[in-house]
Each structure stands twice: as C-alpha cells, then as structure tokens.
Amino acid sequence: MKKKNLLQRFIIIVIVTVVGIYAVVGPRHRPTLHDLTWSGIKENLAKNIRLGLDLKGGTHLVMRVKTEDFLKRMTEDNAVAAENAAREAGFEGKARGEIGGGDYRVLYEAAAGTNVDGIKEAIEKKVELGSNFGWSYSASGSVLSWTLTTAAQRTLADDATNQALRIIESRIDALGVAEPTLQTHGAQSSHQLLLQMPGVQDPERVKGLLKGESRLELAHIISPPSPAPAQTYLTREEAIASLNSGGTIPANRRVLPYQERADPTDTAQNQTPAPKWVVVEVPPIITGAELRNAAAVPALGGGVADYQIQFSLKKAGADKFGAWTGSHINEYMGVVLNDEVRSIAYIKSQIFDQGEITGRFTQQAAEDLALTLRSGALPAPIEYLEERTVGPSLGQDSIRAGVRASLVGLALVIFFMLLYYRGSGINAVVALVLNMILMVAGLIVFGATLTLPGIAGIILTIGMAVDSNVLIFERIREEILSGKTIPSAIEHGFARAFITIIDTHVTTIISSLFLFVFGTGPIRGFAVSLIIGLLVNLFSAVYVSRTIFMWILSRKGQRIETLSI
C-alpha cells in the first residue's frame, strides 16, 4: 500500500514538473532541436514571459478627464440654446449658465410680467433641460432656473469618461502603437484613465494627439455678402462694438480669433501675423459630430510644409449643410476648430458634403489633426497626472540586477541548507528549485506580468519557501531528540509544522492580496509573484519534501536508525 501511494505521488510530481518546465521554456511553436540548445531555451523564455513596462521599456500615462469642464460647457450651451428657444417662441429674456460650488445651473431672466410657465414649456420642448435629463426646475419671480442634480452630474461625468476612453482608444489604434492597454484607473469618481504603451519611449507626440480636443464647427460668419471681403476686426473690442449690444455678446453670437493664412510661398515659418477677430453666429451650421471622414492632403501649389485637411460629411449633416449653403449664397462661412476660426470660405454655390481646413499645417500636424477629427471630439479636455517612461536599456539593467540578486540569494540559501541539514538539505534544495520553476510557470500560465518588484518578490519567496523547510526540519530534529523513531519523527514533524505553515502562508497572502487589489503596475506585479510563490510553496515544500522522505524511508525500511538532517 505504501509503495503504491509513493508511486502515485511520484507520478504527480513528475507531471507537474514537466508541465512547469514546458510552461517556462517550452516553445509555443512546432518544436525543433534548436529549442533544446541554451540559446533556444533563452529565446523561448523571453517569448513566454510577459515583462512589465519597467523591464521591457515603454510609457505609462495616467490622465484625467476634466469632466467638470464637460458639465460647464454643457450648461453654457444649454443656456444659449434656452435663450434661442425662448426667442423663437416670442419671449425676450436673457439666459446664462451659473457654475460654482459644485452646482451647474441654467438661469433664464424673463422680461417682467411674462408668462413664466409658457417660457418653461417653450424651452423644455426644444432644449434638454427637463427633469428626465437630470435638471430640477424652480422659478422665483421672473427668474427660471434649472439645476443639474448630483446624480445626473455623476452619470454625465461617468458617461463623458467612458466616451473619452473610447475616443482615445480609437486614436491610439489609428496611430499604430503595438499592444497598448487602456483602462480606467482608480476610483470611478476620479475619472482617470491609465494608458500603457510598451516600446514607446518618447510619448510627446502621442500625448499631444490624445489631448487634441478637435472640436470642429462650420459656422456662419456675420459679414456683408460678397463681393465685399469678409468682415474682420483688428481687436476683440472692435468686434464686440460692432454688435451694438452695449459691450456684451448676445447669446446667438460669438467673437472668435481668426489667424489669417500666411502666404505659402513665404519661407519664414515663425512670421505669423497678429490674429484678427470675426463675429460668428451661434449655433453653428454643423459640428464635428456630423463628420464622415477626414484626411490630410498636400495643399495645391503649396510647399512641403503646407498640408490641409479634407473632410466629408455624413448624410444628415450633408443635407443640413446643403440646405443652409443653398440659402446663403454669396455669404461667408468659417471653419472653426477649438474656438478658433481656421479659414473663411465664400459660398459660391450650394455645397453638400465636402470641405477643407486650410492653415499651413506640416504633414504630421495635418495627419494628427485628421486623425483626431476622424475619432470624434473628446467630450472634455484631458490632463496628464502621471507620466513614466523607461527605455529598453534601463529595463535591461534592471533585469540584469534582479537576476543577479536572485541567483546570489539562491546560491547563499542552497549553500547554507546543504551545510546545515546535510542529506536533508538536498531535499530542501530540490523543493526550492522546483518552487522557482513552478513560480515562473505560474506567472506565465496566469498571464501575469513580471515587473522589477516582481523579481524582488521572487527573491523574497526564496526566503519564505526555505522557511517552510526549516520549520519542518527543525521539528523533525526535535522529535528525534525527544526519542521518537525516525518514521514517527518525520510523521509528527510534518503534521505539526503544517499547521504553522498554513497560518504563516495565509497571513502573507492576505497582505499580498491587499497589494494586488489596491496596487498598480509594478507593485501589483510584486503581489502576484509573491502570491503565486506562496501557493506553489505549499506543493513543493510540503508535498514534494514529504515524498522524498517517504522514498528514503521505503528504501531503508521502517527500522531506519539515522537520518541525515
């Protein structure tokens, strides 16, 4: 019976070991003889194990979606829309957005004595300000007010974050970064995203690209019709004065800067004239949401550094655009990008679905802009909170240092165990080596990432693993000294030490789990290494060690007198 039990244990151990070794250095392709050579083994190991950014090199970016800007913009847009809607219904009044102290409010001041309920109805019919959109309405005297509820704020902010995540994802995909990972980061209410890009060493371009807000609008420029040139003003004040509204800008107008396009033949790059100002109608004819496609193309007759963006519109947008241009022939229209008029076009005939943004872009700038336009506008600006880059050479240094420290640690431990426990020391060394193999195999099988602290975790596991052996061996020694026979001493040693081993392992796993759940990146890698190492240790230090002792006993018989321990 004992023999059969031993054989069974042996088979299990051999299978686990072989599977472990295969997981670590086995090829994932059709095996060849090369896989058995030293260089083949190294290649396979490098291929199998997934290295963290700190070892492989790459960029780690944490960004935050400024959802408060999203809510602010939405509130202000709603205020403008509310005033326009009320005017269409024949009410004169002023609307404004009020933001402060975490509150987002749209206020509408009606002319004295008007029917407040009528205004409310007119506005809520056209503008998304009803209670089903998360706005709570109240009125005092002639002032109507809509306040965004906290629940709605949270939902809208979360939606904006998710939308930003999708947009950033598509931008990164379009850029062709290899194996990027993008995920939400930290608490949901923090609206943060974590982007990891292996191999990217200089993230400046990516960062600029991701941040690009690319809010595109095609808008009517308020100007006398052609043949007079489009009306521009030298200063902002002058433009405001032209509105004859007593120094304020009414809700249906905006004053925007206009950078006149420099002469493409002019080689002096940095010679940019001061911006002019134009008056633009609100709301715009169409927005970037109606874009179907955008592409960078060289400008006709321009030099190398003169690119422009050609865009086309979706069906609905094209219909709207066609109808509008048809009724505004000989007037002026502006291409507005991020609140800046990039070009002004004179409407010669009805236009349907094509347009272009000119403005002396370099090829890369034009391509980046086209890419951000295609992926859609970010709902809110983003800011970078954390940026870490590691070059591959620095990662190599870390790997080398980590491997060296592991090997030195392992060698010291093996040396001591053999010296102190003699024959049984071999037992411990077998368990230890098996532990290392299975631990790396575990990392590979679970698809965990090996980071620099992860390597430290492996070194630490060497220490913890050997603790199990020491606990068992010391206990066996004690039992022998107390006069027990060798088989009984081994039996008791394992049984007693096992209780301690479970308790110590569970407590360490508890603290590692907290690290895993709350940690990020490298720290998480450390926790993963440690947890896998500890679990594997229960197998290698208890099961395998025990089997070796059982094997020794079965060879020497039950009347064994001495044990090399």
Next chain:
Amino acid sequence: MFQILKDVRVDWLAHRRWLIAISIALLLGGLGSAIYRQWQQPGGTQAFNLGVDFKGGTVVTIRFKNRPSDDAIRSALVSQGINDAVVQPVTDRTDTVLIKLPLEGEGGEETQAQVDAGRSRVRAAINTFGPEAGPEVDLAADPNAAYKIVGTDAVGAVAGEQLRNKAVAVTLAALVGILVYIAFRFEWTYGAAAVISVFHDVLVTLGFFSLFQWEVNLTVIAALLTLVGFSVNDTIVVFDRIRENRKLHRRDSLYKITNDAINQTLSRTVITNGLVFLSVLALVLFGGDVLRPFSLALFVGVIFGTYSSIAIAAPIMVWWEQRLEAAQRALLATSARPVRTNMRVNSGSEKTIPTVAGKRSQRAGQG
C-alpha cells in the same frame, strides 16, 4: 547533527521591560528625527525624503557617452533656468545620472504644465553637451549622439497625493485583515499583540527612513507590506507553538509556556531569518539603484521583524491574557458559588497569575 542552538533556556519575558524600552527608544528616535526635520523645514514634507511618487515632480534618467561632472550638468541646467534641480549620480552605473525637478507651483494648471515640460526642459539644458540619440536608436549605435534620456518619471500633485493616501490605506487595511485572521485562528489578544508588534516594525523602519533620509517611494510601500507579512509570520510561529504547548502542558503557566515556545522555535527563527536576511542582503548589494529603497526597507524590517516577535508580540500577549484572566478570576470570586471544577491548578513559576480555564483558554488550546 550539527546545531547552532542547543536546548536554549532563556527567560525572555523577564527581560521584557528592557526590550520594550529599546523599542520605545527607537520609536522616539524616529519620531524625533521626523519632527526635528519637519521643524527645520517649516511647511515642507522633509520629515521624509519622499520620492516623486508621493511628492510629485519629475525625475529624468540620462545616460551619457562621456559623463560630464555633476557640477557641469548643474550649471547647464541653471543656464536653462532650472535652478532647483537635484543631480544624483547612480551608484551602479557611472555613465548615468538622475535629474530631479520638484513640482512647480500649486494646483491644476501649473501641475499640468510641469508634467509636460520637465522632460523637454531638461533635454534643452543637456543638449549643450551634444545631441541626443534618436528615439529608436541605442546610444552606443549612434556615433553623433552624446546622451540619451533612458527614463522619466513625472507625477503631478494630484496623482502624488492619491498614491500617498492609497499607500496608507492599503497598509492599514492589510493590518486589519491580519488581525481578523489571527483572531479567528487564535484569540483577539494574540491578533492584537501581533498587529501591535507589526505596526511597531513599520514605524521603526519608517524612523530609519527619516533618520537617514532614504527615499520613500512606491516600492517602499510594497516592502513595508511584505514586512508586515514577514513579521506576522515570525510571530505566528511562536504563537502556534504556544497554542500547542498549552494543550500539551496544561499545568504550566502561560509565562513558562511562552518562554518555552520562544526557545523551542529559536533555532528556526535564527536560521530562517538569517536566510531571509541573506537574500535581502543580496538585494541591497546587487539589486541595483532602482530597487535600493525597497531593499533597504526590507533590510531594516527583517531585523526588527525578528526582534519584535520575541520582544513585543509575546510580552504584550502574555500581559493581556494575564489581565483578562485576572479580571475573570475577580468575577468568579465575587460570584456566590466559585466554579471549582473550572479552576486550573497553577504550578511552576511563582511570577504568574493562576489561569482560569474558561471558554477562552479552551478555545486557545484547540488546534
């Protein structure tokens, strides 16, 4: 067989006052260092040398072909208007330096700019030594290049604060988790004693970090949590033996049982901790600069983790248990009919208080 320690019979608990006094002195020393440094730098966070992870700022790692002197680098930075940078050589790579820029200003916009600008500002300054190797080119492979930026860490104030809060929260949560587990396996008093002793280890280690101004970064937190697991490990080995001995030697006092347990597990303590100490020493010596703070935290932690299991956890547990038993005894004495059958006969050392084998002790006795 060859043994380091044979049949040790030390009365550890008799020295508890001295041992605890040493710990208190260490804790006060660390606290004193932190307060003194804080006071020297009013309003600053100089009690600890916080790394960019927690304080915010930028660290740029630059590798040179021919490294200029630190002073040359510093003056190149100053000529670009970077006055508050720290130039720190890397001990295991002479061709590499770290340039640390503090966070500029407070609040959103400046922080944002800082995360963006640190790298390019340093690059502009270092360009005076020659051009940088291209992004896809190795420094050695580019004949014209003089240097290459091989790594950057830029952390804004918001992220730094977030990481700091999280680190504290994780450490405390892990302690509570351990407390609950030990309470479940042993007794509340055991759990509390273990957690107090681990907390002591963490504080002493932090004290060393303040005293020597070693950098505290994210990996140090990982090291502290490892230390938590490790030190509890050690304590549990002793407690486990106490639990076992209580069952085997019902007549012995807790005082004697605890001393015996410490002595019986002493050779394991010395061997295991010695080996872990060796592994950590290998990390300190060969693990490289990036892991240095981590290695140092473990180095100090292993020493005090071992010490505290014997010097802190065991005495606190014994003291607490004895207080509880005294209270229980007093309760029994006031009740009209003392339950004689439940009274455990005391033998052994006269220093101890008789034990009442109530429900608590019986539970502790079960494996």
